[in-house]
Amino acid sequence: MNMDQSWKELNEELGKARALEEAEILFEWDNETLAPPAAMEYTARTMERLAGMYFRIMTGDRLGELLEKCRDRQGTEEEQAVLRAAEKKRRELILVPAEEYEAYSGLKARASALWARARKAEDFERFAPALEEIIACRKRFAAGRAKEGQSLYDVMLDEFEEGFSSEKLDRFFALLRKELVPLLEQIREKGTEIPCSFLQGGYSGEGQEKLAEYLAKYLGFDFERGVMGVSAHPFTTALHSRDVRFTTHYDSRVDHSLFSVIHECGHGIYEQGISPLLVQTAAGEGASMGMHESQSRFYENMIGRNRAFWEPVYPRLQELFPGCLGNIDMETFYRAVNRVEPGPIRIEADELTYSLHIMVRYELEKGLIAGEISVGDLPGLWEKKYEEYLGIRPQSVSQGVLQDIHWSQGSIGYFPSYALGSAFAAQIYGYMNKEMDMEELMRTGRMDVIREYLREHVHQYGKRKNSREILREMTGQEFEPAYYVEYLKEKFRRLYGI
Amino acid sequence: MNMDQSWKELNEELGKARALEEAEILFEWDNETLAPPAAMEYTARTMERLAGMYFRIMTGDRLGELLEKCRDRQGTEEEQAVLRAAEKKRRELILVPAEEYEAYSGLKARASALWARARKAEDFERFAPALEEIIACRKRFAAGRAKEGQSLYDVMLDEFEEGFSSEKLDRFFALLRKELVPLLEQIREKGTEIPCSFLQGGYSGEGQEKLAEYLAKYLGFDFERGVMGVSAHPFTTALHSRDVRFTTHYDSRVDHSLFSVIHECGHGIYEQGISPLLVQTAAGEGASMGMHESQSRFYENMIGRNRAFWEPVYPRLQELFPGCLGNIDMETFYRAVNRVEPGPIRIEADELTYSLHIMVRYELEKGLIAGEISVGDLPGLWEKKYEEYLGIRPQSVSQGVLQDIHWSQGSIGYFPSYALGSAFAAQIYGYMNKEMDMEELMRTGRMDVIREYLREHVHQYGKRKNSREILREMTGQEFEPAYYVEYLKEKFRRLYGI
Numbered sequence: 001m002n003m004d005q006s007w008k009e010l011n012e013e014l015g016k017a018r019a020l021e022e023a024e025i026l027f028e029w030d031n032e033t034l035a036p037p038a039a040m041e042y043t044a045r046t047m048e049r050l051a052g053m054y055f056r057i058m059t060g061d062r063l064g065e066l067l068e069k070c071r072d073r074q075g076t077e078e079e080q081a082v083l084r085a086a087e088k089k090r091r092e093l094i095l096v097p098a099e100e101y102e103a104y105s106g107l108k109a110r111a112s113a114l115w116a117r118a119r120k121a122e123d124f125e126r127f128a129p130a131l132e133e134i135i136a137c138r139k140r141f142a143a144g145r146a147k148e149g150q151s152l153y154d155v156m157l158d159e160f161e162e163g164f165s166s167e168k169l170d171r172f173f174a175l176l177r178k179e180l181v182p183l184l185e186q187i188r189e190k191g192t193e194i195p196c197s198f199l200q201g202g203y204s205g206e207g208q209e210k211l212a213e214y215l216a217k218y219l220g221f222d223f224e225r226g227v228m229g230v231s232a233h234p235f236t237t238a239l240h241s242r243d244v245r246f247t248t249h250y251d252s253r254v255d256h257s258l259f260s261v262i263h264e265c266g267h268g269i270y271e272q273g274i275s276p277l278l279v280q281t282a283a284g285e286g287a288s289m290g291m292h293e294s295q296s297r298f299y300e301n302m303i304g305r306n307r308a309f310w311e312p313v314y315p316r317l318q319e320l321f322p323g324c325l326g327n328i329d330m331e332t333f334y335r336a337v338n339r340v341e342p343g344p345i346r347i348e349a350d351e352l353t354y355s356l357h358i359m360v361r362y363e364l365e366k367g368l369i370a371g372e373i374s375v376g377d378l379p380g381l382w383e384k385k386y387e388e389y390l391g392i393r394p395q396s397v398s399q400g401v402l403q404d405i406h407w408s409q410g411s412i413g414y415f416p417s418y419a420l421g422s423a424f425a426a427q428i429y430g431y432m433n434k435e436m437d438m439e440e441l442m443r444t445g446r447m448d449v450i451r452e453y454l455r456e457h458v459h460q461y462g463k464r465k466n467s468r469e470i471l472r473e474m475t476g477q478e479f480e481p482a483y484y485v486e487y488l489k490e491k492f493r494r495l496y497g498i
Numbered sequence: 499m500n501m502d503q504s505w506k507e508l509n510e511e512l513g514k515a516r517a518l519e520e521a522e523i524l525f526e527w528d529n530e531t532l533a534p535p536a537a538m539e540y541t542a543r544t545m546e547r548l549a550g551m552y553f554r555i556m557t558g559d560r561l562g563e564l565l566e567k568c569r570d571r572q573g574t575e576e577e578q579a580v581l582r583a584a585e586k587k588r589r590e591l592i593l594v595p596a597e598e599y600e601a602y603s604g605l606k607a608r609a610s611a612l613w614a615r616a617r618k619a620e621d622f623e624r625f626a627p628a629l630e631e632i633i634a635c636r637k638r639f640a641a642g643r644a645k646e647g648q649s650l651y652d653v654m655l656d657e658f659e660e661g662f663s664s665e666k667l668d669r670f671f672a673l674l675r676k677e678l679v680p681l682l683e684q685i686r687e688k689g690t691e692i693p694c695s696f697l698q699g700g701y702s703g704e705g706q707e708k709l710a711e712y713l714a715k716y717l718g719f720d721f722e723r724g725v726m727g728v729s730a731h732p733f734t735t736a737l738h739s740r741d742v743r744f745t746t747h748y749d750s751r752v753d754h755s756l757f758s759v760i761h762e763c764g765h766g767i768y769e770q771g772i773s774p775l776l777v778q779t780a781a782g783e784g785a786s787m788g789m790h791e792s793q794s795r796f797y798e799n800m801i802g803r804n805r806a807f808w809e810p811v812y813p814r815l816q817e818l819f820p821g822c823l824g825n826i827d828m829e830t831f832y833r834a835v836n837r838v839e840p841g842p843i844r845i846e847a848d849e850l851t852y853s854l855h856i857m858v859r860y861e862l863e864k865g866l867i868a869g870e871i872s873v874g875d876l877p878g879l880w881e882k883k884y885e886e887y888l889g890i891r892p893q894s895v896s897q898g899v900l901q902d903i904h905w906s907q908g909s910i911g912y913f914p915s916y917a918l919g920s921a922f923a924a925q926i927y928g929y930m931n932k933e934m935d936m937e938e939l940m941r942t943g944r945m946d947v948i949r950e951y952l953r954e955h956v957h958q959y960g961k962r963k964n965s966r967e968i969l970r971e972m973t974g975q976e977f978e979p980a981y982y983v984e985y986l987k988e989k990f991r992r993l994y995g996i
Contacts, residue, residue, distance in 0.1 A: 019551075
């Protein structure tokens with residue numbers, strides 16, 4: 001069999017795996033947005049079967065042989081990226097024996113259910129044994145992959161953010177701790193009250209939907225290649241770059257849906273910008289979790305919470321909600337959506353405190369994997385760290401250690417990507433601002449210029465480059481968290497007159 | 499390997515196939531209701547891959563061995579039905595070699611595209627060669643399955659409606675021709691004009707949506723186990739009995755969406771009524787195309803176009819559209835939605851002329867497969883038969899021989915099921931009416947009694963019984979088309995005072 005034939009067959013095999021993945025993605029989307037309640041348990045079984053078939057293809061001997069045969073093939077950059085991405089996925093799966101993979105899937109489903117019940121009952125003990133099992137499993141899998149001298153937690157970090165280790169993250173979070181915790185204290189001491197009551201009440205669902213569509217189009221989300229839906233928790237998903245979907249959720253606070261739309265559009269615009277040459281391949285996704293989050297937070301914070309962005313957009317908002325915002329000037333609105341208000345819940349956090357929530361989780365999960373912290377210590381440590389970094393104490397475990405589903409799903413090493421994303425975004429913004437006048441572009445509504453620049457330097461590559469390469473080649477620097485800290489310090493000192 | 503182990507493995511293998519089928523169903527639903535335009539071609543590729551995997555499982559040696567091993571297993575009735583349904587599906591697929599299966603899929607896609615273009619261009623010649631290929635393919639596949647002395651068309655009929663042959667259908671359609679064609683002539687000669695202009699205009703989409711939801715709930719479609727959507731052409735689909743979906747379409751004519759909802763709810767209530775013991779199995783679908791259509795037409799015509807049905811419902815309709823219907827009494831409305839108006843388009847046909855449209859198609863496809871009619875003869879014969887049976891001539895091929903997509907998709911032998919469905923429905927209604935006072939139940943809104951009766955005698959069985967068995971065991975008679983003819987004659991003679 002010659003190389004071209006092997007390559008063709010490899011792509012057929014990967015094509016089958018991709019079709020199964022897309023089916024799973026569609027089922028997830030459908031579950032969250034539409035499926036009838038009674039379908040749940042049956043859909044779960046169907047998805048398990050699809051996942052099983054995917055696992056067998058990805059870990060199968062046939063794929064192994066074909067990958068081996070194609071290893072030295074001189075393909076295009078895209079083709080080589082597909083090969084690398086497929087090899088990485090196979091590597092991650094193959095170290096888990098098929099029986100254990102299924103047992104692990106079962107464990108995750110059970111742990112998530114227990115987490116939901118424990119959270120409702122405000123009873124951490126109910127969840128603790130399952131979390132211990134999850135941690136043991138994750139450690140066992142990581143041990144099988146660990147390189148000489150690599151800690152198990154570093155293996156997990158690398159899975160979500162290639163090339164990032166706890167050494168790098170320790171430095172990153174140390175900087176945040178050193179700079180942001182005192183800044184937050186200063187803001188709290190100053191005690192400036194920023195009025196924001198006008199953000200709540202009187203915003204019709206219909207008006208919010210119109211606003212959502214307007215914003216998505218304004219930012220450049222392409223409805224030829226994507227759709228918007230409604231779900232309990234906003235999310236973005238993509239079958240591939242020609243079918244990108246995001247949701248929002250309408251409640252009584254207009255800024256909830258508004259910023260969730262801008263955030264999810266950041267994810268969506270990323271997916272839509274991936275090169276057509278990578279469509280429906282293993283490399284046709286965002287570079288990493290952190291790089292994805294960088295784009296959503298770039299849009300949400302650097303753009304969406306920038307005064308210049310609102311200059312052309314705020315009048316439109318007033319038009320949509322004359323009763324609520326007719327008498328509120330833009331500056332008042334701008335300050336309201338940027339106010340700092342430490343609270344116990346991560347997903348409701350403001351721009352400044354967000355990464356402090358992540359820092360708590362990072363320190364705890366790192367300690368858990370290293371064996372320095374036991375599961376039983378978590379609720380107490382959680383409260384202690386919230387007190388220390390955010391100056392508040394959660395009033396219950398559902399508002400504390402049980403608020404996030406991630407650990408129950410085995411996602412350990414995942415949280416740091418959220419904070420890294422924000423820091424990547426600030427570095428990208430800082431660099432772009434040297435290349436072009438970002439605020440002038442926002443003031444004149446030139447979202448296309450910003451979007452095109454990001455597409456060219458970030459989006460198009462999909463998994464052709466990892467997040468470190470993208471940052472280095474775009475900004476000429478390695479990952480540099482100082483951008484993030486400086487950005488936050490400057491913005492919030494000015495806002496609070498410190 | 500003992501029998502229980504084989505049975506377990508058989509169900510795992512069939513479970514994978516079912517998961518792939520459900521994924522395809524979900525993609526189809528999504529395509530029609532939501533997916534962005536640019537996704538089309540990529541979704542087609544994904545569905546092809548899923549279909550390929552399904553085909554390999556269903557025709558694979560492993561499934562063959564497991565079916566063989568389980569053949570003599572003494573299972574429950576449901577288990578035996580699953581075995582029979584799986585064997586039937588395998589039999590239908592296995593005679594097509596894998597390469598030819600893919601070529602045939604390609605041909606169908608090409609033929610459907612050519613059909614759409616030919617229809618738009620009003621140019622039958624563009625479609626003719628592809629139709630010839632389709633016919634040749636279908637004949638070749640049927641030849642591989644034909645029993646001693648069985649005609650190829652009978653093989654195709656049996657595929658859609660087990661136990662029905664052209665001999666039976668010839669008798670059926672001969673009766674329709676003898677009784678309905680003269681009845682239609684009498685109606686036309688009498689020339690009674692039934693006013694119906696009030697059905698058009700002024701019906702808001704919002705009001706129609708409320709009406710659609712109201713009707714679906716009123717009929718007993720269960721929204722815990724189903725959803726309603728909107729698409730260009732109304733349809734019903736089911737992943738399984740716990741996830742049943744139908745669509746409607748809102749235009750300026752209120753009766754279009756109204757009767758499409760009642761019709762699709764008939765399909766949906768059937769699927770929701772299938773025994774939970776058959777969920778997600780090869781036997782967990784309706785008995786046949788004809789039996790499915792019997793339930794949709796039972797609801798649409800026997801129920802939805804019955805005066806008694808509207809007695810409790812019509813005031814609700816007037817409430818929703820006071821401007822349009824406030825001054826229209828129920829009798830006027832009843833007559834308007836039952837008026838006879840022969841036209842060239844099947845899917846717009848009234849209750850009386852519907853099966854005459856089918857008769858034209860039956861005679862033509864039977865002749866095509868027997869080689870007595872050539873593809874080139876179709877447009878001329880089509881016009882001739884419409885003139886003869888319906889007294890009209892289509893003004894163009896798009897209103898004539900090119901109006902339906904079915905043949906381009908290889909569905910030959912499928913059309914008769916539509917007429918059979920109407921006739922099954924009349925037989926079922928006739929029988930039920932002896933058991934209970936159907937009109938009294940409608941008048942008092944006891945849709946639950948009617949639905950439960952159908953569930954017990956028809957729906958619950960899924961594919962455990964074929965349509966002939968269901969009819970025989972329910973009504974104590976073989977299929978008897980006289981019910982249908984008598985029902986139509988009585989209804990329309992009375993309506994037109996003949």
